[in-house]
Amino acid sequence: MKTGFFYDERCFWHSGTGYAFAIPVGDLVQPLASGGLPEDPETKRRVKNLLNVTGLLNELEVKSGPLATREDLERVHTAKYLDDFKSISDSGGGEVVPFSTTPFTQGGYETASLSSGLVIHALTDVLIGKNKNAYALSRPPGHHCLPDKAMGFCLFANIAIAIKNARSNGLAKKFAVVDWDVHHGNGTEAIFMDDPDVLTISIHQDRCFPPDTGNIEEQGGRDARGANMNIPLPAGSGHLTYLETLNRLVLPKLRSFQPEVILVACGFDASGVDPLSRMICSAKTYSEMTKLLMKTAKEICKDRLVFAHEGGYSEVHVPFCAHAVLQELSGSEIDAGDPLAPIMDCQQPNTEMLEVYSNIISRYKDFFQIE
Numbered sequence: 311m312k313t314g315f316f317y318d319e320r321c322f323w324h325s326g327t328g329y330a331f332a333i334p335v336g337d338l339v340q341p342l343a344s345g346g347l348p349e350d351p352e353t354k355r356r357v358k359n360l361l362n363v364t365g366l367l368n369e370l371e372v373k374s375g376p377l378a379t380r381e382d383l384e385r386v387h388t389a390k391y392l393d394d395f396k397s398i399s400d401s402g403g404g405e406v407v408p409f410s411t412t413p414f415t416q417g418g419y420e421t422a423s424l425s426s427g428l429v430i431h432a433l434t435d436v437l438i439g440k441n442k443n444a445y446a447l448s449r450p451p452g453h454h455c456l457p458d459k460a461m462g463f464c465l466f467a468n469i470a471i472a473i474k475n476a477r478s479n480g481l482a483k484k485f486a487v488v489d490w491d492v493h494h495g496n497g498t499e500a501i502f503m504d505d506p507d508v509l510t511i512s513i514h515q516d517r518c519f520p521p522d523t524g525n526i527e528e529q530g531g532r533d534a535r536g537a538n539m540n541i542p543l544p545a546g547s548g549h550l551t552y553l554e555t556l557n558r559l560v561l562p563k564l565r566s567f568q569p570e571v572i573l574v575a576c577g578f579d580a581s582g583v584d585p586l587s588r589m590i591c592s593a594k595t596y597s598e599m600t601k602l603l604m605k606t607a608k609e610i611c612k613d614r615l616v617f618a619h620e621g622g623y624s625e626v627h628v629p630f631c632a633h634a635v636l637q638e639l640s641g642s643e644i645d646a647g648d649p650l651a652p653i654m655d656c657q658q659p660n661t662e663m664l665e666v667y668s669n670i671i672s673r674y675k676d677f678f679q680i681e
């Protein structure tokens with residue numbers, strides 16, 4: 311069985327024309343030549359292009375997926391949000407709520423439904439055994455989106471929609487989401503806060519975005535204590551800190567929760583050259599983290615791993631990070647390397663800093679009562 315790779319060219323047509331960094335153009339704000347959003351289609355299209363030129367794409371099972379249906383979307387989002395979004399999308403685009411960092415153009419509703427559809431399809435095909443694991447190149451991303459509010463370039467909560475679809479089709483009951491996008495997965499957290507059967511784990515830069523969520527104290531609602539785990543890391547964390555975080559916090563938690571499938575909210579914005587964060591991960595960090603999750607998935611959930619693409623704003627670095635993940639997932643020999651690793655010094659971190667990070671992880675270990 312091959313790794314499923316779910317993408318659709320139409321996802322790259324979503325844009326924020328008329329906006330600059332999601333701020334309406336006008337007054338003192340000059341239009342950007344690039345089209346408007348930091349969440350630029352090139353960061354994703356270049357992933358597909360790199361897979362193409364190295365030949366790795368030929369080793370994957372490449373598929374698209376149908377759009378998420380209104381029924382799929384309503385399992386997560388309010389009818390009012392869906393109606394408002396559809397109506398603005400049909401009449402030229404804009405934002406559902408002004409200044410909410412989520413502009414879209416005509417047809418944005420359908421593109422967002424397609425992005426959710428890719429994740430639904432990826433999760434379904436892994437759960438029914440068509441693919442051993444899968445990667446959805448979903449765009450727009452989803453992990454900040456709330457049931458009634460778009461946020462942070464996210465228009466539909468892709469992973470949550472896919473989980474609720476799979477559950478309603480009787481494909482699985484217990485799910486885990488590991489969110490290593492550098493920003494807090496506040497949308498996924500909010501949607502599953504009271505659900506004891508969905509473990510949500512977010513590793514993020516402390517108080518980066520949203521600035522007021524993602525604290526370790528948020529551990530799940532009254533009937534779901536322990537089913538939410540926030541791991542805020544200080545700015546400057548890199549390769550070894552992320553691997554320590556997985557080994558000492560995330561993997562033990564997954565083993566004790568015993569999900570039937572692990573989903574990864576896969577942002578590449580902890581990259582050392584990302585413009586929207588201050589971390590120093592390299593392509594090797596993402597490939598090592600993928601390796602660790604694959605080992606754990608083998609132990610606890612029949613290898614079932616489903617990646618959904620989230621943020622990542624370096625047009626140059628994101629493709630190499632994603633290629634490294636897909637090389638691991640598919641077990642391929644084709645290695646694209648990481649042309650930026652030498653300038654990030656991420657393999658040999660300052661030992662004093664490592665001690666600081668190690669102490670933080672030890673404190674979290676005690677807090678979460680992980681053996």
Ligand SMILES: [Zn+2]
Pocket residue numbers: 491492493577579620621622
């Ligand atoms: Zn992000």
